[in-house]
Amino acid sequence: MHRFSIIIVSWNALHHLQEFLPSVAKTHYDNYEIILANNASSDGSVEWVERQFPEVEIATFDKNYGYCGGNNRAVPYANGDILLFLNNDVAVEQDWLQGLNDTFDEDKKIAAVQPKMLSYENPEYFEYAGAAGGYLDKYGYPFCKGRIFDTLETDLGQYDSPSDILWGSGAALAIRKEVFEEMGGFDEDFEFHMEEIDLCWRIWNEGLKVRYCPKSVVYHLGGGSMPMGSPRKVYYNYRNNLRMIWKNASSGTLPYRFPIRYKLDIIAAFRSLFTGNIEEFKAIARAHKDFWKYFHRTQQKRNKLLESRKISTNPETMLSINLIWDYFLRGKRHFNELIDETHGNSHI
Template sequence: MKGFSIIIVTWNALEHLKNFLPSVILTDYPDFEIIIADNASDDGSKEWIKSTYPDIKIASFDRNYGYCGGNNRGVPFAEKEILLFLNNDVKVEKNWLHDLNRVFSEGNVAAAQPKMRSFENPEFFEYAGAAGGFMDKYGYTFCRGRIFDKVEKDHGQYDNQPDLFWASGAALAIRKDLFIKSGRFDEDFEFHMEEIDLCWRLQNQGYKISYAPQSVVYHLGGGSLPMGSPRKVYYNFRNSLFMLWKNYSASSLQKRFMIRLFLDVIAAWKALLTGNPKEWLAVFKAHVHFFFSLGSMNKKRRQLQKLRTNPDDPETMLNISVIWKYFFKGTKSFTDLKN
């Protein structure tokens, strides 16, 4: 049986801790620990944890390092075989670790996620992870149970266990040794897509990303950056380019990267023409920052390409355009997308 180190990054989110941490405490599993990675909160979070749950480890940092930096700095406090990066706004079912343990007992699995439902609408999947993540050939991400803004109701249609392209960072379980060996979360990402980048790196090194359908959690979501926020748009566009440049196979970088840039330009001008200049500006800034960072991204790409065991892209990258399927063909579910 695997041991789990549950790492929860928090910054001035005492109310989230009060509402969601109790369910994690009540986890029914014989071998787990909880580590609060505190990004210099000043709202009484550490004091409340110490008085309410004195057995929880607290890793206190000198400033707010965000999701990537907070989790990376929390790992040295972990003593178990499997790291589980859990958002502070996730409620878990009592037996949620058992199916994750089963998944890590199989084959060449490096990382996995539970089934993620919406905290506010529990019958529906949750936007950020649903039943596991995939990516199309141009780098657009989606989930089983969620394509763009269309979220499906969970009626067991995705209770099988395929290999995924990515597992959601809201509840990401990963082998500790592989997390460290693969280079941890890339802190240049700050927020968003860091887990996808990590999962892609692992697949390029020959490992699998999996899914535990009998492990169920409920995610509130939207806490750090709300939907539609220009800052979130900026991070999504910039980090997607970072990720593609670092991890694409040589042939895909040559054939597909310029197409992705062109699609970004279309998205930006669509935002401007539909009365959303802040979104247009966010995409523009994302592209400027990407090109100014190209030197460091090239260095990272060279290092990562040396670690590849397969010169091609992972088989879990679907050879489709989800933009075409969704907006032009009217495909709204993952099942129809695959067909």
Template sequence: MKKVVVVILNYNGEKLFPIFLPSVIQYSNNDFTEIIIADNASTDNSVEFLKENYPTIRRIELSENYGFAEGYNQALEILKEENQFDYYILLNSDVEVTENWLTPIIKIFEKDTEKTISAIQPKIRMHAEKHLFEHAGAAGGMIDYLGYPFCRGRIFDTLEEDKGQYDDQTSIFWATGAAMAIRSEVYHDLGGLDKDFFAHMEEIDLCWRIHHTGKKIMYCPESTVFHLGGGTLNPMSERKAYLNFRNGLTLLLKNLPSKNLFFKVFFRMVLDGIAGVKFLLEGKPKFMLAILKAHFYMYSNLSSTLKKRKANQAKFGTLKLPKIVYPKSIVWQYFANKNKTFKELD
């Protein structure tokens, strides 16, 4: 079998290790898989805890907190120099895996002799309520024509119960960074995750670049993991809202086709403004300010973002919208048409 490495990026996750690491060790420790924990300069006792309780697990200790995106870039660059792993598994520190979770994923890669598949995501359900799909990936990530991400099994805050309705092995737009399997050469050829995203949507940006190459991303229902979510960053924080709105605009500017680029970005900003008013009416002014801050970031960093867009155009040629993109507004479908599940969409 090919060599696989499960890389867990950690930042102050000492309390998570006793809960989630045992399953990773139990179900991922075999002849063709290695487990590595990359520590993002934690300020708690993460490193000491690992040394004392899991001394045989390899650690990569980074010199500072690089964030999710650059933290993985730094760790995987070290592994690139070793040139021994064919597949990287990016796994959050708050994920519980199940027996044989890697086997069906690797089988998909191995059967794909022409390497048309670049990345794969398992089924992701909630750790607390294991019958429900989880926000970060569910049964595969999708995106609408305005760049709003959603999932099979999760649209905005509506989580579906897993009743086997998404047990089809199928192409998806994006694989979650909470549990993403990717060919090592693809990761490095595309330059890894965009460090300026810091966290949130950086995996969608990477997957969009995969689509620019004409390759596919797959969902593997035979593999199941359970995700806690918010293990490092509070899911209801203003910081997360800022990153999501900021990175959502950056995602569009980097990857959308030139046709209607201005219109789509402008319309997206209008919808952001409506969201800001909604936050204000709900008594959440800090969330409205997070949106304003995100827009000001876009203005002040427009030049550098457009340089990345030009780099994409130079590498991939004319940027085209992948056919798998949902051609309508998921916002309209969800809030106006009341379509709350993926199967209800047109």
């Protein structure tokens, strides 16, 4: 039986802890611990947790280090062999850890696992952040089984088979502690968004696997830290996607994959401009500016990753589809429609 260290990063989110932590504390599993990674909260959340859940270990930091920094700094407090990064707005089923435990036991190459993620407010639907596990198209656009762009599928059991995925959502991501430490943790240059996709892509490039476990079910509220479509969220998504592709894409595909993605970003920016969404246009422009401003850091990280990389191609879970074309022009809204007889499930 694996020991799970459940790490919950929180900053001034007492309302979330009051609503969601009780379900985590009621977990039915014999070997786990809960660690609150407190990013210098000042709303009384630490005092509340100490009173209501004295078994929770609290790691308090001197300032708000965000998702990446808070989780990275909490890992030294963990005694388990499996780290489980859990957002503070996630409720869980009581037996959720057992399925994760069994998945890790299936294959030593399974380095990370994501549970099935449903909407907390509408549990019949998959949740945006992770749904039934994440993938990338050939130009680096992320999507999930059960969620493509803003289209959410109803959970009808269509994704109740375990499967390899390219990435698991950082809202509920279990990873072997030794792998996380060997990988250097989350890349704090990302700050927010796509840091988990970057980490999972690095895992695949090291010859390991990321897996989806439908027997483990969680319910995510989502959208709390940055509302959908906010300029700040747009900025991080565009900047970090470019960083992620440059760091991790195979040497054989980067020369054409990156320029095409870059051009698609420019088209998206001018579409925002022409439709009157000036703030989104500015956010994309700033994202590209900052990508180049700190490009040398990204290149240094790519060079280091190439030294340890075990596979020369991109992962099989990076599908050879054009998501923009299929979704907006061909009207394919569901994952099973993307993996049809035309595309198959081939990869580049």
